[in-house]
Amino acid sequence: MNxxxxxxxxxxxxxxxKHALKFVLKKSSEPPLGLLTIAAMLPxxxxxxxxxxxxxxxxxxxxxxxxYVFLSGMDVHRESFNRIVEQSRKFGKKxxxxxxxxxxxxxxxxxxxxxxxxxxxITLPEFIKDLKNGNPRHVYTSESFxxxxxTPIPEWQFLDIKKxxxxxxxxxxxxxxxxxxxxxxxxxxxxxxxxDSGRFIAxxxxxxxxxxxGGVFIVDDNFIGKRSKLKEEMLPALIDWSEKHKYPFxxxxxxxxxxxDDDELVNxxxxxxxxxxxxxxxxxxxxxxxxxxxxxxxxxxxxxxVKKLQEMGIAVSGGFIVxxxxxxxxxxxxxxxxxxNSGIVTxxxxxxxxxxxxxxxNRLKSENRITESRIxxxxxxxxINFIPKMNYQKLVEGYKKIVTTIYSPKEYFERVxxxxxxxxxxxxxxxxxxxxxxxxxKAVWKLGFIERGRRFFWKLxxxxxxxxxxxxxxxVTMAIYGYHFRRIADKI
Numbered sequence: 047m048n049x050x051x052x053x054x055x056x057x058x059x060x061x062x063x064k065h066a067l068k069f070v071l072k073k074s075s076e077p078p079l080g081l082l083t084i085a086a087m088l089p090x091x092x093x094x095x096x097x098x099x100x101x102x103x104x105x106x107x108x109x110x111x112x113x114y115v116f117l118s119g120m121d122v123h124r125e126s127f128n129r130i131v132e133q134s135r136k137f138g139k140k141x142x143x144x145x146x147x148x149x150x151x152x153x154x155x156x157x158x159x160x161x162x163x164x165x166x167x168i169t170l171p172e173f174i175k176d177l178k179n180g181n182p183r184h185v186y187t188s189e190s191f192x193x194x195x196x197t198p199i200p201e202w203q204f205l206d207i208k209k210x211x212x213x214x215x216x217x218x219x220x221x222x223x224x225x226x227x228x229x230x231x232x233x234x235x236x237x238x239x240x241x242d243s244g245r246f247i248a249x250x251x252x253x254x255x256x257x258x259x260g261g262v263f264i265v266d267d268n269f270i271g272k273r274s275k276l277k278e279e280m281l282p283a284l285i286d287w288s289e290k291h292k293y294p295f296x297x298x299x300x301x302x303x304x305x306x307d308d309d310e311l312v313n314x315x316x317x318x319x320x321x322x323x324x325x326x327x328x329x330x331x332x333x334x335x336x337x338x339x340x341x342x343x344x345x346x347x348x349x350x351x352v353k354k355l356q357e358m359g360i361a362v363s364g365g366f367i368v369x370x371x372x373x374x375x376x377x378x379x380x381x382x383x384x385x386x387n388s389g390i391v392t393x394x395x396x397x398x399x400x401x402x403x404x405x406x407x408n409r410l411k412s413e414n415r416i417t418e419s420r421i422x423x424x425x426x427x428x429x430i431n432f433i434p435k436m437n438y439q440k441l442v443e444g445y446k447k448i449v450t451t452i453y454s455p456k457e458y459f460e461r462v463x464x465x466x467x468x469x470x471x472x473x474x475x476x477x478x479x480x481x482x483x484x485x486x487x488k489a490v491w492k493l494g495f496i497e498r499g500r501r502f503f504w505k506l507x508x509x510x511x512x513x514x515x516x517x518x519x520x521x522v523t524m525a526i527y528g529y530h531f532r533r534i535a536d537k538i
Contacts, residue, residue, distance in 0.1 A: 047089070047091075047092040047093065047113050047114070048092070048093045048095075048111055048112050048113045048114075049088060049092050049093065049094045049095070049112065049113065049114055049116055050094075050095050050097065050108055050109065050111065050112035050114070050115050050116065051078075051081045051084065051085060051094065051095065051096045051097070051116045051117075051118075051204075052096075052097045052098075052099065052104060052115060052116070052117055052130050053078035053081055053096070053097070053098045053099060053100070053117075053118060053119070054099055054117070054119045054123035054126035054127045054130060055099035055100055055123070055126040056074075056100055056122060056123065056126075057122065057125070057126075057424065058534070059122065059424050059426065059534065060394050060425075060426055060531065060534050061075075061394070062075065063075045063211070063527070063530055064530070065529055065530035065533045065534075066526045066527055066529065066530035067211055069484075069485040069488050069489060069492075069526045069529075070211060070482065070484070070485045071484065072209060072210060072211040073100060073101035073102075073209040073210070074098065074100035074101050074209060074210050074211070075210070075211045075212060076210060076211070076212050076213065076214045076263055077098065077205050077207075077210050077213060077214055078096070078098055078118065079200060079214040079215070079216065079265060080118045080145060080166075081096060081116065081118055082096070082200035082201055082202065082204060082205070083166075083197060083198065083200045084116065084118070084144075084166055084170065085200070085201040085204060086198035086199060086200060086201045087166060087167070087170050087171075087198060088170075088174070089174065094201075094204070095108065095111070095112075095204070096204035096205070098205075099126060099130075101206065101209040101210070104130065104133065106133075106137070109133060109134055109137050109139055110137055112134075112139055113139075113140070114139065114140045114141075114142050115130070115134040115139050115140070115141050115142070116142045116143070117130055117131070117141060117142070117143040117144075117145075117158075118143070118144055118145035118148075119143075119145050119146075119147050119148075120145065120146050120147050120423055121146075121147050121151075121401075121420070121421055121422065121423030122422065122423030122424050123147065123423070124147065124420075124422075124423070127143075127147070127155075128155075128156075128157075131143075131155075131156075131157040131158060132157065135157055140159045140160070141157060141158045141159050141160075142158070142159065142160045142161075142162060142173070143155070143158045143160075143161055143162070144161065144162035144163060144166060144169075144170075146229070146233060147423075148161055148162075148163060149163045149164055149233060150229060150232070150233070150401065150402055150403055151402050151419070151420065152185065154419070154420065159184070160173060160182055160183070160184060160185075160186070161184065161185045161186065161187075162186050163185065163186060163187040163188075164187055164188045164189075164233075165188070165191065165192050165219075165234075167192035167193075167194070167196070167197055168188040168190055168192050169186040169187060169188050170186075172186050173186050191219075191220070191234070191235050191237070191239060192239075193239065194216070194218070194219055194239050194240070194241055195240070195241045195242050195245050197216075197241070199248060199249050199252050200215075200249070200252075202252065202253060202256040202258075203256070207256065207257065207258055211260075211261070212260060212261035212262060212263050212298075213253055213258050213260070213261070213262050213263070214262070214263045214264075214265050215246075215249055215250065215253065215262055215263075215264055215265070216241075216264065216265050216266060217240060217241055217246050217264055217266055217269065217280065218238050218239060218240040218241070218266045218267070218268075218269065218271055218272065219234040219235075219238070219239050219266070219267060220234045220235045220236060220237055220238040220239055220267055220268075220271060221234070221236065221238065221267040221268040221271055222236055222238060222268070222271050223236075223268070223302065223339075223340070223341070223342055224236065224339055224405070225326070225338055225339055225340050226337070226338040226339045226404065226405045226406040226409070227338055227367070227398060227399070227400065227401070227404060227405075227406045228401075228404065229401045229403060229404050230267045232403050232404065234267055238268070238271030238272045240271075240272055240275060240280070242279075243279045243280045243283040243284075244283075246280060246283075246284075247283055247284065247287050250262075250284075250287065250295070251287075253295075254291060254294055254295075258294075258295075259294045259295070260294075260295065260296070261295070261296050261297075261298065262295045262296070262297050262298075263297075263298050263299070264297055264298070264299040265299075265300075266299060266300060267300065268300060268301060268302055269299040269300060269301050269323075270301045270302065270304075270305050270308075270311065273308065273311055276311065276314070277310060277311055277314060281311075281314040281315065281317075281318050282314070284318040284319070285314065285317050285318045288318055288319045293319055293473070295319055296319055296320075296321050296322075297315075297318065297319050297320040297321070297322075298320070298321070298322035298323065298324070299320065299323055299324070300323065300324045300325075300326075301323045301324075301325060302325065302326070302342045302343075303325050303326075303327065303342060303343050303346070303348060303351050303352075304342050305323070305325075305355065305360075306351035306352075306354050306355050307351075309358070312355065312358045312359075312360065313358065315360070316358060316359040316360065316472045317472070320359075320360065321359060321360065321361060321471065321472065322360065322361040322362075322363065323355070323360050323361075323362060323363070324362075324363040324364070324365065325352075325362055325363070325364055325365070326340075326343075326364075326365040327343065327348060327352075327364045327365060327366060327384075327390075328340060328343065328365065328366060328367045329366065329367060329368070329370065329373070329377070329381070330348065330380050330381065330384045331370070331372060331373060331377055331380065332344055332345070333372040334370035334371075334372045334373055334377075336372075337370055337371055337372050338370060338406070339405070348384075348388075349384065349387060349388055352364075352388045352389070352390060353388070353389070353468050356389060356465065356468040356469045356470075357468055357469070357470050358470065359469075359470055359471060359472045361391075361465070361469060361520070362388075362390050363390065363391075363392035363393075363394070364385070364388070364390040364392070364393050364394070365394050365396070366381055366385065366393060366394065366395040366396070367395075367396055367397070367398050367425075368381060368395065368396075368397060368398065368441065368444065368445055368448070369397045369398030369430060369434050369436070369441055369445075370398060371434075371435045373435075373436060374436070375436070375440060375444060377444070378444035378445070378447055378448050381395065381448050382447075382448055382451050382452060385448075385452050385461070386452065386457060386460065386461055386464070387464070388464075389461055389464035389465035389467070389468050389469075390461070390465070391458075391461055391462050391465050391524050391527065391528075392524075392527060392531075393452055393461075394425070394426075395426075395445070395448050395449055395452070396425025396426055397425060397426075397428060397429070397430050397441070397442075397445055398430065398434075399421045399422075399425065399429070399430055399431055399432075400416065400421070400431055400432050401421055402419050402420070402421075407419075410432045415432045415433040416431060416432050417430075417431055417432055417433060418431040419431070426449070426534065426538060427538075428442050428445065428446075428538065445538075446538055449535045449538055450535055450538070453528065453531045453532050453534075453535040454499075454532075455498060455499020455502045455503075455528075455532070456499070456502055458499075458502075458528045458531070458532070459499070459502040459503065459505065459506045459525075459528070460502075462506055462521060462524045462525070462528070463506060463509060465524070466509075466510060466513075466514045466517050466520070466521060467514075469517065469520070471516060471517060471520070482519060482522070482523075485522070485523075485526065486522055489522055489525055489526050490507075492529070493525055493526075493529060494507075497529065503525055506521055506525060507521070507522075507525075
């Protein structure tokens with residue numbers, strides 16, 4: 047059996063980092079971890095190939111080689127996903143698809159022969175068994191959640207790792223919270239399931255043995271969902287491994303803001319090599335937080351929580367949302383002020399959308415406010431799939447004001463300086479890694495002599511050299527990110 051695994055192309059969005067990747071001569075920010083894991087679940091005697099459209103092109107000869115084309119993807123991949131299905135069917139190839147988009151909305155997707163929904167540890171073996179018996183079904187689904195400690199190690203050999211800016215790995219699935227707009231509870235459940243520390247370290251070792259050095263994104267729904275196990279087992283094991291291997295990886299992950307309440311956990315994460323975390327902050331409006339059920343963010347000084355994490359060595363990236371029912375026109379200025387004062391450099395501000403099946407979708411549907419069941423997956427394209435309480439035109443105008451303000455050169459570089467003043471990096475690195483020397487000189491040329499806002503760039507560089515020399519690499523990286531974010535903001 048010849049199996050062609052194809053990952054759709056991610057459009058140029060906030061999180062694609064496409065404009066920034068050119069500075070480091072990379073094609074994609076991270077690999078298709080799901081398909082790499084699926085590859086390890088397929089029978090060993092099958093022949094497998096992986097085509098990631100973010101780093102290479104899909105050729106007709108690739109499809110002609112295959113007996114089956116395996117696809118995965120998210121909502122943001124829908125357009126590319128559909129093109130791959132069409133191209134595969136043109137050559138009479140069977141298409142097998144799964145992943146978040148299919149699991150949530152497979153009934154709207156045309157041209158797929160077999161859907162492997164939910165978590166493949168359960169549904170994929172059933173499909174393989176039926177396929178060998180000659181009677182595969184159209185849809186495979188499950189309401190159970192698998193033990194991910196038995197999930198096989200991803201097959202890194204299908205990657206050309208030189209084309210990626212970072213690697214990905216997973217420790218847990220599920221989130222203990224239930225935010226109204228979030229589909230995680232539907233996909234992965236409320237009960238947090240983890241791999242045992244030995245399995246997780248084995249996966250890291252396999253990535254190390256394959257030759258990777260650099261950033262690793264731990265792609266959990268909420269990395270700190272099981273704090274006691276992290277503190278007692280996983281992080282001590284990771285610290286030991288990182289120290290023995292002289293810290294070959296730096297880690298970034300997704301957490302909830304209540305990480306700031308646990309000094310012991312933060313210190314362990316920093317010692318293990320974590321230097322960044324994405325946090326869904328959403329809004330400074332407490333009424334909107336109550337509306338969406340984000341209890342973990344309520345009744346706290348969020349600015350102080352962010353600053354504390356920065357001071358302890360965690361650079362915070364933040365997700366922000368406008369368009370809640372309790373948002374008034376004052377929310378736009380409040381968001382700007384919060385983001386600027388927080389020093390959150392990577393601030394993803396999006397319009398609220400209601401993914402199909404979420405509590406928000408069901409509530410809005412009951413109120414006859416849903417206008418379109420599908421969402422684009424790109425929270426920055428001004429599309430929303432429901433009727434907001436605020437006038438839509440005012441909502442979009444206010445949203446555009448936020449984005450164009452926080453990513454204008456003056457405000458952006460001011461925010462970087464605020465961050466550098468707060469941030470206390472772990473370790474003794476004083477300069478740029480060799481791999482980033484090219485990026486440094488390209489940044490100096492492009493951002494210092496060509497792009498708008500040049501004087502703000504030079505001001506940042508000189509202040510960093512004289513006041514924060516150990517943070518120069520971080521400052522240059524953020525300047526490059528800013529170039530990407532401005533390009534995105536300009537198109538809104």
